[in-house]
Each structure stands twice: as structure tokens, then as C-alpha cells.
Amino acid sequence: MLRSALIGLVLLVAPAASAQETEPRFAWPAACTLGQDCFIQNYVDTAPGPRFANFRCDRLGYDGDNGIDIRLRDLAAMRKGVDILAAADGTVAGIRDGEPDISVKERGVDAVKDVKAGNGVTIDHGGGWFTRYAHMKQGSVRVKPGDTVKAGQPLGQIGLSGFTEFPHVEFSVMKGLGETFIDPFTALPIGSGCETAGHPLWAADVPYIQTALLIAGFTAGQPDWEAARRGDYAEIKGGRNAPLVMWAESFGVRAGDTQTVTIIGPDGKPVHQTRTVLPESKNLFDAFSGRRAPPEGWAPGTYTGRYQLQRYDALVIDTERKVEIP
Template identity: 40%
Template sequence: MIRGFLSLILITFAAPLAAKDFLIDLPIDCTLGENCYIQQYTDQDPTEGAQDFTCGALTYDGHKGTDFALTTLADMQAGVDVLAAAAGVVMATRDQVPDVAFGTAGAPDVSRIECGNGLAINHGDGWETQYCHMKLGSLIVEKGQRVTKGAVLGEVGLSGRTQFPHVHLSVRRNGQIVDPFAPDSLSTCGTQPPASMWQTDIPYSAGGIVSVGLSTAVPSYDDVKAGLAGRDVLPIDAPALVVWGFAYGGQQGDTMDLSINGPKGEIVNQSIVLPRIQAQFFRAVGKPLKADGWPAGPYTGEARLTRNGAILSVRRVTIRVEG
């Protein structure tokens, strides 16, 4: 049932304010850089362009919050809690939108309910937070309920206008959008913001490797995103050994380096240059079986994302090949 749910339509930013006036915690029960990551930041550019609080490109025009994404659909299905960023009173809720990726077969019409399932919390002194794309049927709070900082509100989902499981957190004061990473400035190019609204410091990441895996063939992108593509054990007669990497925040010219090393050394090592900007992307390389079988033992796959000669992110996975 919809109870006066607020839509995300404001694109103006609050006037400069002291970040210490209102501090918030992570709105999701996960460990950034391990089983979740920030896919998009608040758009700080008031024009038709887009830039995040570092003047980087990890946002899009008009994006009004911070997207905390899960690494796989399997994690969403297992259940990851959405948490109250600060204490307050629940203003409105919605919990009726199916968890179907926007633009795919069977996806509902989410016109005017792009936020999907979620809620808004009033924290007093003009401060509000809003939580979007939550899992259908997971909300455990209701309008008028008082919640403490860190209280469980429900679970991360795939409802509304989204194509990946995440919770979108918007922060507002007096109805205007505030970027919690840089609440006092609309432009911090080349500088470190003097203060943020986060209770605990959150390092900025301009992109990275979400997951890496080894398989006997190039997996489907759907299986990669679902967390079903990787294998822990492969047979010695596998027709091929393939390493794949799933990443986010890709910019034109970025390089993904993929490699496999086995008991007898390097099997494959290849660099792939990204031809265009891609919010999420996956690449794979491999080598077919040319002998009687692969040597038994441990095999390590690595995916590395590089930008302008600097390494942004590296992930590795080790499996076994057995007879």
C-alpha cells in the first residue's frame, strides 16, 4: 500500500551547511569493497553534464543519491538488510513492486514509481533520507514508526527503475538534495572535501572489479551477474579454461587484464581495452585444451582494472583442477 510516498523529482542542492550538524551511517549491512560497492554517486553538475563529488564520472545526469550495490543477485536473494542511516520517524512507505530488472521481460510499468519499494525517514531540523529499490515484501517498518540509527528497515531488492540489486540513498534538507560526500560544495575538483556527512570515512572508488571466476567456457552475462558463473573445481579434461571479470565504472580507454596461472605456470594473459563508457561490464578470455588433460592442482584467475596506467582494482580467485 502506498502511503504518501515521496517521488525523487528535486534536482536542486541545499545551500552550504556544516556536515557535523547531521551525520549518517551506511544504509546497508555489507562490507564495501568485499560484498558490495558504490555504483553511482550524486550528480554534482547542475547542467546537462554529470560529475560526482570528485569531478569524476561515476554518476549520471540528474542522479539524486548514492547507489550501494550488491555483487550478485544470489546475495540479494539470500537477503541483505537495509539500515536506517540515522534515527528518525518513518514518513512514508511502499511495498508492492515486483523485483524484476527494468527493461527485461515481465518488468512492470514503473512510471511515477521509479524508486520501487522503499521508505522515507524524517530526522528533524529539515533532514530526510529516502531508501529505494528494496525487496518486495521485505519492509518491516510502517509510517509513523520511530527507528534508531542502524535499525533494520527491510532488504535490498531489484524493484523500480533499476537493472541491478542495490539500495539508493537520497539525503535531503528542507526538500533539497544534499550529497553526503560533499555537503558544503558543488565542486571539489582536485581537492579533498573538508568534511562529509558519514559517521565513518568512506574511501572514494572510481571503478573496480566486482568479481572474477574460472569456468570451462565463456559464461553468460546473466550467470555472471547472478553469481552462478564461477566454479570451485574443474575436471582435468575440461574443454577449455576461461577466466572472466565483472566490473563497474568503466571509462573509455580503461584496460581489463585477465590471466590464469596453473601448476606449470602461466596459461593465458590478455589485456582488453574498453571502447566506451560502461557502468557495468564483463570480459572473458581463455585457452582450449590441447593435450591429454590439464595438470591437476591449484589454478589462479586474476582480473585487473587499469586507468591511465594506474591500477584501480584487482581480484583473484583460486580453484582446483582434479582428475
């Protein structure tokens, strides 16, 4: 995640003699579908100085970021296992493995100060081009320094190691090992400015998704967000006399967006609805809304929660979740 990440990971090998001074083209480096089961939550920082703007002059990212963060929805998806793939042919220049998959919020900053990128792999593509794959799952690295890899070959799996709070792989492109970080969406060095013309290094189109839902569900009260990210609420059942609360976690919400939470009872009529205009932009946004049970208790049946996020005249998020009350 940080500029200093994986410096200790790199183990040099001799560059290929046939390396050409041409730009590589990179395949999507994860065995997931962008916009369905994974998302780019943070982009490379193109703004010079102590502020942030990605290549779209948008705020999705953080100051000084030198890679793109391809995240999974939650820890349940990470536990199932999602492969990280070599973005192009090359030679493994270095690896690290053995760091635990624990959020830095739980492990502490001091514990990861020398291993901020966690487990990872660095690949030499020749011609001075390198890619780096950070925050991999502990014990998942499948290659060793000196191995020859092909584009699309599994390197390991997406994890939660190092300085991170959510399961993802940070994909970084470098010209020169640890020297100049390049934005794969523009082929320009970081800090080049968001209005500077460039061209993508991707072999196929990678769409820009500014805002999306990550996870949503029901709880019987205010959600514990760490529990929600672990998937603990996936099989929750409602109680006749318990509160009924819908929650959602999204990324890329913007000031002025209108959020609506509606809960529909078994008879098709709303039992709860709130509508809120969001006062500020947030790259990661947690929301919940609900109500206590009525004095007579909830009627048994299926309750449907609907979470909507509207920007101007367009619904950018519109999702439903259901819960049974016996």
C-alpha cells in the same frame, strides 16, 4: 534511481515539534562494509545541465542522479539478505512494499513507470531533513508510517525492485520532502558544481572508491552475465575438453587502463594470457578471456586465473580465481 522516484511512496505525518534547524549527521545506511561486500557505484550528479560529474569531478554516476547507489556484488549476496539501516533518528514518513525483485531489463520499463524507486522507506529527521531508501527487497520492509526509528535500526533489506538492473539501495537526502535533493558528501544541492566547496554530512569518513572488482570466476565458454550475477558459476567444474575462460565484472574502469587476464596451469606455467588497453571509460565493465582445450585435453589439476587492471603504475584490481579439472 531517478528524480521522480518514490514520490508516490511518501505518506506524510506531522513533523516533530522539537525539530531543530540544524544539519543531521548520517551513519552508513547498510549492514555491509564499503569496499568489501558493497560499493557506491553511482554518486549524486553535481553538474548543472545535461552532463554528469560527481563531487570528485569524476564520472562515476549518471546524469540527473539524486542519490547514491550502494550496491552488492551480485544477486547471491542479495538473496542472503543485507539490512538497510536508518541513517539517523527520525519518524517514518512513508513506505512502499510488494514490488518484485526483478531487473528492469527483464520486467520492462513500462511495468515500473509508476514505481521507479520500487519498495522503500522515507524518514523525517526533523528540521526539514528527510532520507529515502529505495529499491528494497520485496516483503522486507519492517516499519510503518508514524514509527519512531533510531540510527542503525534495520528498515528492510537491499533488493532489486523498481527501475534498476543490480541489487542496491539508493540513499537520498532531501531538504523538504521531495523538494531539494542534497549530496551527503558536500551538504550542497544537486547541480551545485563539482568544484564548489562543501562538507560531508556523514558521521564518519566514507571513502571514495573509484574502481573495484565486483565478481569474477571461470566458465566453459563465453559467460552469460545474468547467470554470473545470479552466482550460477560459483561451483563450476572444468572439463578436460571444454574451453577454459576467466571472466570479471568491475566498475569505474577508465580509458587507458591496461587489463591482463592470465590462466596458470597445474604445473605453474601460463596456458593463456591476454593484455588489452581499454579504449573507453565505463562505469560497469564486463570482460572475459580464455582458450579452447588443447587436442590432448587439459591436464588434470588446479588452474588459477588472475585478473589485473592497471592504471598508470598502480594495480587497481588484482584478483585470483581457481577451477579444478578432474
